[in-house]
Amino acid sequence: MIERKWIEQLISMALQEDLGERGDLTSSAILDGKEQGKAKIVARQEGILAGVEICRLVFNQVDSSVESQVLKNDGQFLSDGEVVLQLQGSLKSLLMAERTALNFLAHLSGIATLTHQFVEAIRGFPVKLLDTRKTTPGWRMLEKYAVKVGGGTNHRMGLYDMILIKENHIRSVGGINTAVQKCRDHLRREGITARIEIEVTSLDELKEALALTVDQIMLDNMSVSEIRQAVAVTSGRVPLEASGTITLENIREIAATGVDFISVGKITHSAPAFDFSMLVE
Known part of the structure; x- marks a missing residue:
């Protein structure tokens, strides 16, 4: 609300x-x-x-x-x-x-x-369309409201309600394992409950992330073939989110790989x- x-x-x-x-x-x-x-x-x-x-x-x-x-x-x-x-x-x-x-x-x-068009494109598959933080400054709440009206699902609202460990975070501390442990230590120290998601860019990184038992893994800019392999390797252990270069032309093929979520920045930043x-x- x-x-x-x-x-x-x-x-x-x-x-x-x-x-x-x-x-x-x-x-x-x-x-x-x-x-x-x-x-x-x-x-x-x-x-x-x-x-x-x-x-x-x-x-x-x-x-x-x-x-x-x-x-x-x-x-x-x-x-x-x-x-x-x-x-x-x-x-x-x-x-x-x-x-x-x-x-x-x-x-x-x-x-x-535009959100409705993307949702219709993946109809029939058990996958949810997510938005991103790529929003107009000052308009985020309204734009994410519009996504929900169009049938999409809101990802995190901001930096404050979920941990998403991205490539630059991992580079800053030298590895996925260290980044996840630091996040868990911080949540425990501050008494905060929040989900942890990791962004990975390769199958090797995916395997490393799977060993850490996080809440969700983002497959960033992977090919359809790589996404399909990632789904097979994960075997339902952790929800997977496909992200990067998603279009109305390729989203149905990505949905068919078996991922749980597909995030699309375009629905807010380029509608x-x-x-x-x-x-x-």
Whole structure:
């Protein structure tokens, strides 16, 4: 659950970025603020909706008197031309909030839509699609929310809720064994409970990691053939996560290897914006 206070702070920063100190010069010049009207937000493509309540909050933060009616909820499939949200209130307020509201809606729906495409590509296999920490600064909670809306599963939220020993950590201390032991000692010393995952880049590293009885092993940038061998060597002893250069074109082949998880950074860092328009009626 994302705290409303945190979302409102993010919206406030976004509006300040757009309005600056002078506000909306165009709308202020054309409208005196007394004009009332209606508007609707319309989908211009097919996909999965995410962020409609946040969109509403943008309009209400600009003007609390703006009334809105949600016609589609997060997670629902949208067709081209479908109306998502109806609005009524000051036309000046509606126009001031328009771009910021659409930016939130377009970005989050874009993530949900791309996530859904990846999830559909691996349908039928007992594997989960994971996101990563490759997120827009300040937007992580929202972007990971959109991943869940699209049918994906959240990996760790940050550095604070799971140990993931990566290549640079291993190089820093001279080996996998030392890195894992140091992490276990730290958790014990601090009284912290957290899962431990190790990133490996070869079958030799995998065999070394398997001897350490960790919670999960990431197979980083391995070929499909190597992943298949890794699954055979592991034989179900530890959950395996495939990561690196995953695309819609190759994800199904990777899912067929028998891994438990596939992590894809693209669903948050490169999702195309969903096309929405606001039309004044």
